[in-house]
Every structure is written in C-alpha cells, then in structure tokens.
Amino acid sequence: MASVTFDSVTRRYPGADRPALDALNLSIDDGEFMVLVGPSGCGKTTTLRMLAGLEPVDAGRIHIGSTDVTETDPGARDLAMVFQNYALYPHMTVAQNMGFALKVAKVPKAEIRTRVLEAAQLLGLQAHLQRRPKDLSGGERQRVAMGRAIVRRPQVFLMDEPLSNLDAMLRVQTRNQIAELQRRLGITTVYVTHDQVEAMTMGDRVAVLRDGVLQQCAPPRELYRKPANVFVAGFIGSPAMNLFTVPVVDGAVSVGGYALALPPEISAAAAELTVGIRPEQLQIADRGIGVEVEFVEELGADTYLYGRTVDRPAPQSVVARVPGGTEIQRRSRLSLHLDAADLHFFTTDGARLG
Amino acid sequence: MTARTGRPVRHRIGRLLGVYAGLAGVAACALFPILWALSGSLKRQAEISQPMLFPAHPQWSNYLDVFARMPFWRMLFNTVLYAGCVTAGQVFFCSLAGYAFARLPFTGRDTLFVLYLATLMVPLTVTVIPQFILMRVFGWTDTMWAMIIPGLFGSAFGTYLMRQFFATLPVDLEEAAILDGCSPWQVYWRILLPHAKPAVMVLAVLTWINVWNDFLWPLLMIQRKSIATLTLGLVWMQGEYVAEWPVLMAASMLMLAPLIVIYAVAQRAFINGIAATGFGGR
Amino acid sequence: MNPTRRRARAGRWFIAPNLAAVAVFMAFPLAFSLYMSVQRWDLFSPPTFVGAANFRDLLTDDPLFGIAVRNTTVFTVGTVVPTVLISLAVAGLLNRTIRGIGLFRAIAFLPLAVSSVVIAVVWQFVLNTDSGLLNIMLGWFGITPVPWLTEPHWAMASLCLVSVWKSVPFATVILLAAMQGVPESLHEAARIDGAGEVRRFVSITVPMVRGALWFVVVISVINAFQAFDLVYVLTGSSGGPETGTYVLAIMLFQHAFAFLDFGYASALAWVMFAVLLTLTIVQLRLSRRNAMDQ
Numbered sequence: 001m002a003s004v005t006f007d008s009v010t011r012r013y014p015g016a017d018r019p020a021l022d023a024l025n026l027s028i029d030d031g032e033f034m035v036l037v038g039p040s041g042c043g044k045t046t047t048l049r050m051l052a053g054l055e056p057v058d059a060g061r062i063h064i065g066s067t068d069v070t071e072t073d074p075g076a077r078d079l080a081m082v083f084q085n086y087a088l089y090p091h092m093t094v095a096q097n098m099g100f101a102l103k104v105a106k107v108p109k110a111e112i113r114t115r116v117l118e119a120a121q122l123l124g125l126q127a128h129l130q131r132r133p134k135d136l137s138g139g140e141r142q143r144v145a146m147g148r149a150i151v152r153r154p155q156v157f158l159m160d161e162p163l164s165n166l167d168a169m170l171r172v173q174t175r176n177q178i179a180e181l182q183r184r185l186g187i188t189t190v191y192v193t194h195d196q197v198e199a200m201t202m203g204d205r206v207a208v209l210r211d212g213v214l215q216q217c218a219p220p221r222e223l224y225r226k227p228a229n230v231f232v233a234g235f236i237g238s239p240a241m242n243l244f245t246v247p248v249v250d251g252a253v254s255v256g257g258y259a260l261a262l263p264p265e266i267s268a269a270a271a272e273l274t275v276g277i278r279p280e281q282l283q284i285a286d287r288g289i290g291v292e293v294e295f296v297e298e299l300g301a302d303t304y305l306y307g308r309t310v311d312r313p314a315p316q317s318v319v320a321r322v323p324g325g326t327e328i329q330r331r332s333r334l335s336l337h338l339d340a341a342d343l344h345f346f347t348t349d350g351a352r353l354g
Numbered sequence: 355m356t357a358r359t360g361r362p363v364r365h366r367i368g369r370l371l372g373v374y375a376g377l378a379g380v381a382a383c384a385l386f387p388i389l390w391a392l393s394g395s396l397k398r399q400a401e402i403s404q405p406m407l408f409p410a411h412p413q414w415s416n417y418l419d420v421f422a423r424m425p426f427w428r429m430l431f432n433t434v435l436y437a438g439c440v441t442a443g444q445v446f447f448c449s450l451a452g453y454a455f456a457r458l459p460f461t462g463r464d465t466l467f468v469l470y471l472a473t474l475m476v477p478l479t480v481t482v483i484p485q486f487i488l489m490r491v492f493g494w495t496d497t498m499w500a501m502i503i504p505g506l507f508g509s510a511f512g513t514y515l516m517r518q519f520f521a522t523l524p525v526d527l528e529e530a531a532i533l534d535g536c537s538p539w540q541v542y543w544r545i546l547l548p549h550a551k552p553a554v555m556v557l558a559v560l561t562w563i564n565v566w567n568d569f570l571w572p573l574l575m576i577q578r579k580s581i582a583t584l585t586l587g588l589v590w591m592q593g594e595y596v597a598e599w600p601v602l603m604a605a606s607m608l609m610l611a612p613l614i615v616i617y618a619v620a621q622r623a624f625i626n627g628i629a630a631t632g633f634g635g636r
Numbered sequence: 637m638n639p640t641r642r643r644a645r646a647g648r649w650f651i652a653p654n655l656a657a658v659a660v661f662m663a664f665p666l667a668f669s670l671y672m673s674v675q676r677w678d679l680f681s682p683p684t685f686v687g688a689a690n691f692r693d694l695l696t697d698d699p700l701f702g703i704a705v706r707n708t709t710v711f712t713v714g715t716v717v718p719t720v721l722i723s724l725a726v727a728g729l730l731n732r733t734i735r736g737i738g739l740f741r742a743i744a745f746l747p748l749a750v751s752s753v754v755i756a757v758v759w760q761f762v763l764n765t766d767s768g769l770l771n772i773m774l775g776w777f778g779i780t781p782v783p784w785l786t787e788p789h790w791a792m793a794s795l796c797l798v799s800v801w802k803s804v805p806f807a808t809v810i811l812l813a814a815m816q817g818v819p820e821s822l823h824e825a826a827r828i829d830g831a832g833e834v835r836r837f838v839s840i841t842v843p844m845v846r847g848a849l850w851f852v853v854v855i856s857v858i859n860a861f862q863a864f865d866l867v868y869v870l871t872g873s874s875g876g877p878e879t880g881t882y883v884l885a886i887m888l889f890q891h892a893f894a895f896l897d898f899g900y901a902s903a904l905a906w907v908m909f910a911v912l913l914t915l916t917i918v919q920l921r922l923s924r925r926n927a928m929d930q
Contacts, residue, residue, distance in 0.1 A: 089826075504661050603761060
C-alpha cells in the first residue's frame with residue numbers, strides 16, 4: 001500500500017509572518033497521479049520537500065502507506081525524486097547515475113545492470129549509458145533524472161517542476177511521456193507545477209494551493225466545472241474566468257445592462273455576489289451583456305475579445321473567446337449571450353454558492 | 355527495493371554531538387601550541403615542565419624581559435615600516451599595471467602578460483642569489499632600502515591578481531567615464547580603483563602578511579639590530595638565549611599579537627585571498 | 637593624437653614602474669642565475685667559467701646532494717600526504733551551517749596568520765625533550781621521553797609534524813571553498829538515494845572537488861620542496877642533528893651564503909628548478925586526465 005497522507009501538516013519558516021504551509025490535510029491514493037499546483041509561494045514545493053524529508057515538519061504527521069514517516073530520514077522513506085534542475089551527478093556516467101541508489105543499498109551488481117538497462121530502454125537512453133551529463137541535451141538529462149527515479153521502484157515518485165527547463169515543444173512531448181509512464185508503472189506520484197495546463201492534462205486529481213492553504217482538491221473536470229472559490233475559478237482555465245461583482249436587486253443581477261435571473265437559494269444568500277462566466281462560454285448575439293471592445297487578438301482558430309461592460313459608473317473587464325474569422329472592430333459595441341447553466345456564483349468572500 | 359519505509363532515525367542528536375566533538379578536536383589541535391606558548395610565557399623557568407595552563411603566579415615580567423633583551427619597539431617599527439611601504443607600493447603600482455593589462459590597448463600587451471605569468475613559475479631559490487648580489491652592487495646591503503625597494507613597485511603576482519579582477523568589471527563603467535571626458539588616469543583613479551576594493555583588500559592583506567613574516571630576505575640582508583625585523587629579532591633571541599623558554603615564548607606571543615589582530619579584523623579578505631589565489635602561508 | 641593612441645601611451649606609462657621592477661628583480665636574476673651556474677665565483681675574485689663542472693660535481697660527486705634529495709623527498713611526501721588527507725576531513729567537518737561554525741572555522745584557520753618563524757620557535761618548546769608538552773603528556777601514559785629534535789629520524793618526523801600543522805589550514809581553506817561550491821541539490825538527491833553522510837562525502841563531495849584537490853597537491857609540493865624558514869628555525873642552519881633535516885633549500889643557503897660558492901649554489905638552484913618544473917608538469921597532466929569530466 002503506497003498511499004500518502006498529510007495530516008494537518010504545517011511548516012513555518014523562522015521569521016515569516018505566515019506559515020509556508022498551514023495545516024494541510026490531503027490524502028493520495030495508491031497509484032494516483034496527484035498534481036500540486038499554485039502560484040509561487042503557495043507552498044507546493046514545501047509540501048513536496050516535506051514529503052521527501054528535505055524539510056522539517058513543524059506540526060502534523062505524514063504517512064506513506066500505514067507508516068508514519070514524519071521523522072524518518074529521506075533515504076529510508078523509499079521514495080524517488082526528480083529535481084527541477086535534475087541534480088545529476090556530474091562526475092558519474094548515466095549508468096552510474098541511475099545505479100547509484102542501488103549501489104548504496106548494496107544490490108548485487110548483476111541486478112543493478114539489469115534494472116538500469118530496463119529503465120534505459122523504457123526511456124530510450126540505451127545509447128547514452130556511458131556518457132556524462134555534460135554531454136547530454138536538456139531533454140536527455142531530464143530522461144536520465146526520470147530513469148534514476150524509475151530504477152529504484154519506489155513506493156512514491158516525487159517530481160518538482162521537471163518540465164520547466166525544457167522548451168515548449170519538448171515540454172508537450174515529455175508531458176505525455178510522463179503521464180504514459182506513470183500509467184504503465186502504476187506508482188503513486190506527487191507532481192508539483194505552476195502551470196495549470198500541465199495540472200489539468202496530467203493529474204488524476206489536482207490540489208490547488210495558495211499562500212500555504214489548500215483551496216480545492218478534485219479531478220480536473222470538477223475543478224473546471226465547479227471551482228470551490230474565486231481563486232480556483234480564476235486560476236484554472238485560460239484565459240481566466242470573467243468575474244463580475246454585482247449587487248442583487250429583486251432576485252436578479254445585472255451585468256452590462258443584461259439581467260440574469262438567480263435561482264432562489266442564491267438570491268436569498270447575500271446582497272452582493274461575484275458572478276463568473278468563462279470566456280469560451282460567451283457568444284456574440286443580438287441580446288446579452290453589453291460590451292465595448294477595447295482590443296482584439298486574432299489567433300487563427302480563435303479570436304479573443306478584450307473589453308469593458310457598459311455599466312456606469314464602474315465598467316468591469318470582460319474577455320470573450322469567439323471562433324476565428326469573426327470580424328470585430330475596435331471600439332465596436334456588442335452583446336454577449338450566455339447560458340444560465342454556465343454561471344458560477346460566489347460570495348464576496350470568494351466561497352462558492354451552489 | 356520493496357517497501358520498507360520507516361526506521362525513524364533517532365540518533366540525529368548523537369550525530370550532532372559527534373560533529374561538535376570533531377570540531378572541538380580540530381580547534382584544540384589548532385590552538386594547543388599557541389596556548390602552550392602563552393602559558394609558557396607566564397611561567398618561571400623552573401615551572402615550564404608543569405602541565406598546568408595557568409601558573410599560580412603569572413610572571414608578566416617575562417614580557418618586560420623581552421623588551422630588555424631585544425629592541426622590540428624598534429623592530430616592530432621597522433617591520434611596520436617595511437610592510438607598510440611595500441603594501442602601499444604593491445597596491446598602487448600593481449593595480450595601475452593591472453588596469454593597463456586588462457583594458458589599455460598597447461602593443462605587445464598580451465605577450466608581455468604571458469611572460470609575467472611565466473615568472474610566477476620561477477621558484478624563490480633561483481632568484482634569491484642574484485637578488486642578493488644585486489643588493490650588494492647597489493650598495494643596499496644592511497640598509498632599509500633592501501627591504502623596501504625590491505617590493506615597492508609591485509610584483510608579477512600582484513599585477514596578475516589585479517588584472518584578473520579588472521577583467522571581470524563591466525566595461526560600461528569605463529565607457530561611461532570615457533564619454534564624460536576622463537583621461538585614462540582619471541578613469542583609473544576615480545572610477546575603477548574605488549570599485550576594486552575587494553581585490554585591493556586581498557592584495558594588501560596578503561602582501562602585508564608576507565612581508566611581516568618574511569625571514570630569508572632579512573636574514574640575508576640585515577646585520578644591524580637597528581633596522582632588523584621582528585622575525586630576525588626572534589631568531590636572534592632564540593640563538594642568544596637558548597632554552598630560556600619563558601622569555602622566548604613571551605617574545606613569540608608579542609610577535610603574534612599584531613597579526614592575530616589583523617586576522618580577526620580582516621579575516622574575510624584574508625580567506626578570500628587564499629581561496630581565490632592559492633598563495634599564502636609561507 | 638586619437639583616443640586609442642592616447643590610451644596605448646597611458647598603458648605604457650602605467651606598466652612602466654611595475655615592468656621595471658619585474659625586469660630588474662625577476663627577469664634579470666633569472667638570467668643571471670643561469671649565467672652564474674656555469675661559473676665559479678665567490679664575490680671577491682672575478683668569476684671563472686667552468687662550463688658544466690658545477691652540475692657534474694653536484695650530481696655525481698657530492699654525497700650531501702644525495703642526502704639532501706632524500707631528505708627533501710621524505711619531507712615532501714611526509715608533509716603533502718597527511719596534509720591532503722587531514723584537510724579533506726577537516727574541510728568536510730567545517731562544511732556545514734550549524735550554530736557556531738563561524739567560530740570553529742576562524743580557529744581552524746588561525747595558523748595561517750602565524751609566521752614560520754614563530755611556529756618553529758613555539759613548536760621547539762612543545763617538542764623539547766625535557767620540558768615540552770608532548771613528552772609531558774607521553775609521560776602520563778608511562779612512555780619515555782622522545783628525543784623529538786635531537787635524534788635525526790625523530791627530527792625529520794617532528795619537522796613533518798610541524799609542517800603538516802602549518803599546511804593544513806591553508807589546504808582546508810581551498811578545499812572548503814570548493815566544497816561550498818557543490819550544489820545543495822546534489823546532496824539532496826544523494827540523501828533521497830539513501831546515502832548517509834560519510835557515503836555522500838566519499839561518493840559526491842570528494843569527486844566534485846577533485847580540481848581543488850589537485851591544486852592543493854601541486855602547491856603543497858612546490859612549497860615543501862623549497863621549505864627553508866621552518867627547517868632553519870626549528871632544526872638549525874646546518875640541517876639538524878647529523879644532517880637529519882638537511883634539505884635542498886638548506887644546502888643552497890649553505891653553499892651560497894656560508895661557503896660563498898655562488899656558482900655551485902646557482903647550479904643547485906637550477907637543478908631544483910628543473911625537478912620542480914617536471915614534477916609540476918607531471919602533476920598537471922595527471923590532474924587534467926583525472927578531472928576531464930569536470
């Protein structure tokens with residue numbers, strides 16, 4: 001059983017006014033691919049490093065399987081880590097890098113050879129086994145770092161932004177390879193990234209963190225459809241969800257001169273709401289939110305409109321995604337129609353309603 | 355490896371204690387000769403073989419004896435004079451030359467620099483005899499000129515150090531000054547030298563310590579006590595007062611003290627110098 | 637005059653004093669020393685040309701030369717090997733950020749500021765047969781006093797001991813700086829791979845500082861080969877008890893400034909130079925091959 005459990009885990013750096021990680025409760029199932037995502041400083045790398053044993057735990061417990069590993073040495077936790085800058089041993093060959101942990105564990109030489117070869121074949125590294133890291137490309141080094149982790153057959157894989165040093169095209173390719181590899185090997189994986197696209201495409205579940213606090217942990221689809229708060233709503237999805245802060249009047253709200261009826265339980269909840277609608281869910285029509293276009297980005301397949309609602313005295317920003325080829329002029333006025341079912345409602349504190 | 359997590363390591367405290375024990379051992383090894391000398395300097399001649407660190411009646415008079423037997427203040431003055439002059443000269447002339455080698459376009463610059471580097475390889479043993487003869491020819495033996503002039507205009511090593519440093523400074527600094535109408539001298543004096551403080555500190559500290567601790571050259575050059583250095587003075591005392599350990603130790607302590615002060619104050623520059631250049635500890 | 641010419645001229649003026657000093661006190665002596673090595677000269681009578689006679693006498697006819705070479709070799713090996721091993725360990729010990737480490741480092745590096753002369757005088761006291769600290773401590777364990785400085789073999793051992801004491805701080809500074817350049821992520825990766833502290837030191841830290849290690853070896857050999865101050869003050873100007881510590885630098889000093897045989901001494905100096913140069917080149921070659929992957 002290689003599940004991972006964080007039980008009210010807290011980390012506070014000396015001299016900081018808020019904890020880097022505040023009472024995190026998270027449980028990861030055996031074989032699950034869990035992505036930790038959030039802006040810098042949110043605590044995702046701290047969480048990973050605490051799981052690795054590289055950072056001390058100030059409060060709470062961490063379990064791998066049924067064993068409490070909070071006080072255990074990193075080397076005794078039976079996990080493997082892929083570092084952001086790969087941390088390959090420069091003075092060792094690829095084969096030696098991959099075999100180092102096994103050598104430390106006194107695994108017999110023949111078995112080390114077999115397992116290293118096996119991992120090398122899995123990653124296409126057979127030709128590079130006798131070379132040194134400095135002679136490899138970035139992508140090859142990344143694969144060696146992965147190979148080093150795979151060879152150990154650990155209970156848990158930890159990955160700290162392994163794709164951030166690769167160029168864009170290589171990143172997409174490697175992303176798929178990693179996801180495929182994890183599916184094949186079935187090892188519990190905790191993956192840290194700041195890129196929400198990686199999070200959405202790779203994770204079985206995604207944990208969104210902000211300022212040391214877990215915002216939501218759910219499968220990608222649910223994060224997209226039912227974000228638990230305003231932060232998650234704005235973080236997931238690109239371009240970000242449109243959020244309008246509007247007063248409730250007679251059980252309805254008005255955005256850009258367009259009235260949106262509210263379900264009764266929502267209108268009863270507060271006098272002011274934040275209403276959210278994703279750019280891809282807005283269409284140009286005859287009736288809808290009144291918008292004055294400020295600029296247009298034509299990307300070929302899609303066109304993005306950036307503008308402001310016609311509300312006075314406080315117009316609010318709007319972004320809409322419409323099919324490419326639509327002819328829009330700057331400074332033109334349009335109406336954007338939406339489906340009431342696509343609306344998200346949040347209190348002014350940010351919590352989701354409904 | 356199959357699952358075998360766990361094995362919490364509780365001997366983290368034990369490991370830490372072991373480290374501190376090791377560090378204490380290293381500190382003891384580094385300090386004990388000096389401490390033993392210090393304690394010896396405070397004992398009476400009869401007590402010196404007793405192992406206590408501090409004698410019951412510390413004989414501060416031993417220190418006074420040093421002044422009676424050797425012209426300590428004179429020698430201190432001489433040593434400071436030589437070290438000061440040579441250090442000032444080295445810093446000025448080597449930084450000037452270092453700047454020239456790094457940035458000024460005169461013919462033969464790079465070849466000349468390579469030749470400079472070549473001289474660094476020549477061991478002291480080869481050059482000391484001709485230098486001795488040179489001093490005789492100039493008539494400087496047994497004068498303070500022999501102690502000051504050879505090092506006053508700088509050395510290949512100092513120039514190498516400064517040149518390497520200047521090469522790492524951004525060219526923009528200079529170019530801005532040149533655009534403002536500065537002559538090369540003004541660029542050097544007003545702009546670059548103020549920015550060269552770390553390298554200058556390192557060169558100054560290394561030079562000072564080397565001149566202060568120099569033994570062979572004063573040994574060859576100096577006969578008169580009035581211009582002698584502290585190193586020479588200590589060795590003369592060693593020869594004259596054989597086995598009078600308390601006084602000898604007191605003299606050693608007196609010689610040591612100024613350097614320890616410099617070390618305490620300029621430790622960072624000193625260490626950086628050694629780490630960056632590998633020179634020092636003669 | 638255009639700006640470039642002006643700068644070039646300034647360059648020439650700037651290097652002039654320095655260049656003059658280097659030419660007069662380094663380049664000229666180098667050439668003159670070579671000239672002297674083929675003369676017989678005692679400063680009072682004019683020099684006489686003797687060709688390679690000095691070198692021949694030195695290398696084939698002089699028993700003291702053989703002794704000096706043997707002693708210098710023993711001293712060099714006996715200093716460099718312990719220095720490297722001990723300073724590796726000390727640097728490893730100092731390479732951490734626990735509380736008080738700054739103080740321990742300052743103490744460990746203290747001998748750097750002390751001159752060879754003071755070190756030698758102080759250690760003479762420590763090694764004194766009757767009243768030295770070492771023999772006193774040995775006496776606690778019932779061991780008879782050791783003639784540290786009065787018996788030829790022990791004198792050489794003492795010389796090595798003191799030389800190691802003096803050289804370790806220097807080597808430690810360099811090694812520590814190199815160790816601090818090893819990226820922390822490498823240590824973290826090794827920890828996760830299960831390597832304990834000693835294992836990490838041997839398999840990661842030491843290989844990563846190979847360049848600095850070679851540098852320390854080369855510099856230590858050069859220094860030990862030419863050691864003079866320490867030998868002179870600790871064991872005397874004639875090379876210790878029964879030439880027990882008669883090293884090449886002492887021989888040179890003796891022939892040049894005691895016997896005033898400048899030609900012979902210069903020849904000796906050039907032989908030392910040649911040996912040193914060869915040793916250094918060999919070491920550099922070895923280190924280049926060894927550290928090719930860094």
